[in-house]
Structures are given as structure tokens and as C-alpha cells.
Amino acid sequence: MFKLFGKIGSSSKFGHHQNVGNKFSIISTNYPSFMIGCNHHHHHHHRNQNFTSILILRHHNGPANNKTASNLRFLSSIQQQTKLIHSDDESTTTTSATATAEDLLPKPSSSSSSAIIEYDEHRFRELSKEFSKSLDKNQLTNIENVWKDIQPSTISNVLNDYSKLAKIKLTGLVVLTTMAGFYMAIESSVNPTILASTLIGTALTSGSAAAWNHFLEVPFDSQMRRTQARPLVQGSLTPLHAATFATITGVAGLSILATYVNPLTALLGGINLCLYSFMYTPMKRVHIVNTWIGAIVGAIPPIMGFTAVNNFIDLPSLLLGLILYSWQFPHFNALSWNMRHEYARAGYRMMSVTNPRLCQQTALRHSTLLLGYTAAMCATDMTHWSFGIDSLPFSLYLVYLSYRFQREPSSQTSRKLFLYSLIYLPVIMLLMVISKNRKSSRNQERKKAN
Template identity: 50%
Template sequence: MADDWNKMDPKNLLEAYLQLSKHRLTLLITSTAVGGFMMAPAAFDASTFAACAIGTTLLSASANACNHLLEAPYDAQMKRTQSRVLVIHRFSPLHALTFAGATAASGLSILWIGCNPITGILGILNLGIYAGVYTPLKRYHIGCTWAGAVVGAIPPLMGYTAVTGVIDPAVLVLGTILYSWQFPHFNGLSWNLRGDYSRAGYRVMCVTDEDLCRRTTIRHALALIGLCSIAAPISHLTTWGFAVDSLPLNAVMLYLSYKFYRNPDAKTSRTLFRFSLLYLPLIMVLMVISNQGRNPNEFKNLHTLAPDNSVTNKLLPGSLSSVPSPVDIKVRPRITFD
């Protein structure tokens, strides 16, 4: 029974922590951060990569533990979530809170020290949005879906900034691709769970505005085409080859989104959701492959901030090579006469 505390068996403790962390979701989030890391225009560094992946994983685990804490009373009302660890009392709330705090502190420290401060700030910001905005907003306003899409867009920025230390137009395009992907993905998932969401009092799109749910799905499927085939190569995130190679994937996403828009039912929503799970890793792999043919000299030492001794160099946002500054300021000593 859910009212009885379950005795924690040490050999099952790891499994329980994985459930508290929502390990499948955490793996997905970490994979998008890794994708952002691989897209950064710089040489691969193993220690920075490890810090990025581990730090992102720990912060995601913390955010999901906070989500369990905040939603436990409502999870008990939904068939899909009735077996979660706090609902069945496998952990006390204090235990879960301690886990959330420990993983947040360690994840932030690893990102701050092993990568750079901007990556750590993005990570803790994302935790705050997920636990402090998205999770409580689900019970009060339809805007929770847009807040959740922002949460999904930040991890690839973390991976990219872990290498470059800057946020430029290229990585903003990458984040926007992840942002738009969230709508076909979540709308396809949530459509068949409308009864559960309604019983728990969640004001998500599929419950409060079914027409808007259908419209946003097809709008963002269209947006993905423009982002991948126009914005990505223009911002130098990818090559024009990717613009062409991504068209089949985006065409299928648009087709399935259109079928869901025209006839939203269990079959079309489930098909759309399942394809969205396939779409994300494939589009990220295509991006990485598209950059493999570039001149290695374009990437070399791009993340080095030290200026050249003779000419002040600057990086144009989204560019792959340094250009001389149009203004070279030299300070001359002032001559005085006594």
C-alpha cells in the first residue's frame, strides 16, 4: 500500500535513485548536451567533455528529484505515475531533498570548475526553471509547455559553451531547434494522457485547448524545416549539406504532425511521439557528420581567448575563423616638459 513505508534494501538503492532521477529523461538531456559539445567549433578535450556530461547528468537528476517532491500528491492520482518512488514511500521527502541538494551542488561545481562559469550558470538556471517555473506552472497555466520547451533548449547550449565559453548565434539556432522539437514530442506524448492530466489538475495544452495543441504541433514542425535548412547553415552551425540532408527527416516530422493535426487520435499521436524520439538523435548525428568535412584549421584554437601579439583578433558571432579588428588601438606614452 502507498500509505506504508517500504524498507530500503541496499542492493535496490541504486535502482531507486535512478527512478528518482528519471534516468531515461536524464540520459536524453545529457545526450543533447553532448550533441552541443560535439557541435562546438573547437578541438575535442576529454576532460572538459567528461565534466560537461557528468555535471549535466547530476543537475538533471537534481531537477527531476525536485519534480518528484513537488508532484508526489498529484502523481498518486495518475495511473502512469502511481508507482513513483515518493508515491510508494520508498524515500522520505527529506531523503529525496538531500539527494536533490547533493546532486545540484556537485553538478554545479563540476560544470563551473571543469568547464567554465557560463556553463555552470546555464545549468543552475535550467534547474531553477524546471523546478521553480515549469513544474508548479503545470497546475495553473497553459504556458507551462513553453516553459518546458525552454528547459529542453538549454542543455545543448551548455554543451556548446563548455567548449567555447560564449553564446553566439550558432548555438542559439541549435537551442531553438531543440525548443521547436519539444512541441511535436510533448503534444504527441500528452494527447493519450489527457484523462490522467485532467484528474491531477494539470493545465497542459491537450487538456485546456486541444485546437492549440494541434496547431502548435504543425507550426513547430514547419519551423524545424526553416531552422535546419536555412538558419543552421547561415549561422555557421552546420554546412549547406546538412540543409539538404535534414530535409527527409523534417518532411516525415511535418507529415506526421499534419496527420495528427487533421485527425488527432491515439494512433496519430503515438506515431508522432515515437518518431520524435527517433528524430532527435538522428538530426544531431547529421549535424555532427556535416561538420566533419570542414577544414580542421578553421576549428583550431578557436576557443582560445588570448589575443595575438601583433593584431587584436576577434571572433564574429557564429563564425569559424578569426578576423582582424577594424580598430587597432595603441597607447602612446605622454610626453611632458618640466
């Protein structure tokens, strides 16, 4: 079977390239006795051998001097330990390994639109060095620095892959927002069993959703610099391994929430898992509504923390979710702005790609809404009015940066907005915790009624 390790440029199918400027396409195949250009007796000689071969295709649908780094970006995902291929045919080994990339490639013939040459590992490495020199240094670093051998399957490496598979930083943020919702809901002492079960169950459920995201997006992750180091793209974990990890962590997380917390929290966790894995992930390549679905996913964890304590959903808990919901638009829209070219190449329909103006306006709109949500938190008696006063300058500055991003969209204004959003959320959560009204009359009345 052919194994395509990297989807080159903006191609939608194997062998069909939409980017007419691409000059070379390189793929890796693993096929028993696959020999190109060999005689019949050579084919028979290698019939019982399995090896990995590197094929280099030269296309003639673009100018000869238009060379793009995207053609070679797949090299970061080639992690197979290749066997040296030695051919008995002297005519196939006469090409010098130190020749330039242009010289190593065959001259086009009138009978075919591309020519294919097979190289062994040593010759491929030499070709890679020469080819990297022919590219603009601003587009691609030395290929030898990109192509790395696969790491041995030690416990340390597997655990490191698991942390990437579960998106440990994103999962950590989910756990922290869940903890904030839990703390804002408690009125007396903390039940350590419920707290630990809530955080562990939420972390496992979030890790499962992230693993399914990895599993479903391998062909597209290989086309983006930000995601080319993921375990499934590099081949350090198999798809079956990732699916097993996602299934086990998902079942374990939801079981913990249902058994040791309450069914409502488990239901919210299950909804979030399905939204992120099976709605948000595929929707990214269909419609820009994916951003709003992703914002709902981020808004549910603090509500889960609240329901873990009270086992109901009310206006204060919804306000917790709305703060996280609106925060994600200035945060993600600013992040996606500088990545819109990579999103476009991978086929993701983000606002920054399909409707840049809407991307900027949505960031400003939800930054403004955060002012109202923080004020409403005080009105619902969940926090003191000091929270609204203390959070006001931080929220106003977020609005200002969003306004600048709308008026002058650039890498500088979007980067400032993104970096500040990373500071804004923990500051708001900390101020909320400090300003919490421990004697919430609304919650006390509800508890008396129950």
C-alpha cells in the same frame, strides 16, 4: 497524524470529492489507538498501541452502480507493513471475510452520510479481492497485482530508486544533447577534463531538477498511472531523503561546472535547474504556459555543451537550442494527448486539456519551424549544405504526421507522431554531427579577435 497515501479521483481536499460518481473512498491512517465503533474500555485497552488501519468510506452522492477504478488507484501507493489488528469485541469481527464488497460495507444510517468500518490486513486483502471483481476488468486489474509490499532497503533497491528519482532516461537525453552541442563547438582536439566535467556536471544538475520535481508533485503523481510507481509515491524513499538527494546532486553538479568548465556554463545549468524545478513544475497546475517553459529547459543543454568549449553564445549555438526547443512541441503534445484525462484528473493545465485545438496547431507550427532551423544551420557555416538536404525528408515526414494529428486528432495519429519524434531527434543530431563543418570561418574569426 493522518497519512493520506492516495488522493482519490478528482478530489481537491481530504474528504471533499468533486466526482459525484465515486462510490467508495479508501484511505490509510496511522494513529495511536485509533479505533472506530469500539467501546470506551476497548479504546483504553489500545491506548499504547500504534498501528495502521484501513478506512473505507461509503458515499451517497452518486448512483449505486457507478463504480470507477480511480477510487482504488491509490492501492499502488500503500506500501506500509501493517500490523494485524485484533479487537476484543466479538461484534466487530462477525462479518465474513469472503463476503462481497457490498455486503461488507455497512448500511447507511439516517444520522450520517457515510459509514466507517475498520479492517485488519487480512480482512482488507479479502475485501480488495471481492471489490476488484465488482469493477469493470477494463478499468482495473486485480488489486492483488497492484498492491505490493515495500522492498527492503538494500543498496540495489536504493540505487534503483535514485535512478527513478533522477529520471535517468530524461537525464540521459539531456546529456546526449549536451554532448552534441559540445562536439559541434570544438575546432581541434577534445579536452577530456572539460568534456567529462561538462557531462557529469550536467547529469548531476539534471538529476537534481528531476528529484525536486518528484518532491513537489507527490500528491498529484499518485493520481496518474504513469507516475504511480515513483519512489516517493510508493514510500520507498522519504521526502527528506529525496530533498537531500536533490540538494547534494544540484550543488555538486553546479560546482563541477563552475570549477572545471566555466562560469557561463554553470550559470546556464543553474537557470535550467530553477526553471524546471521551481517554475515549470508548479506552473503545470496554473497555466498552459508551462509547456513553453519546459521547452526552454530542453533547449538549454546543447547550448551548455557549446559554451563549455567556446565560453560564449552566438547564433549557431542558439540554433542548436532552437532545434531542441521546437522538437519538444510535437513530441510532448502528442504524448500528452493520450494522457489528457489523467492530466485533467490530477489538475494539470496542459494544452491537451484546456485547449486541444491549440495543442494540435502548436505541434504542427513547430514541426514546420524545424525545417527553417535545419536550413539555417547550413547558412551559419556550422554544417555543410548536405545536412539540409539529408535532413529534409525526415523533417517533412514530421510535418506530415503533425498535419495528420491536427486534421484527425486521435490516439492513433498522436501515437504515431510521438513515436516518430523519438526517432527524429537522434537522426537529426547524427546527421548534424556527420555534416559538421570543421573549418567554421565564423568561429575562427571570433577566436582571432579574442
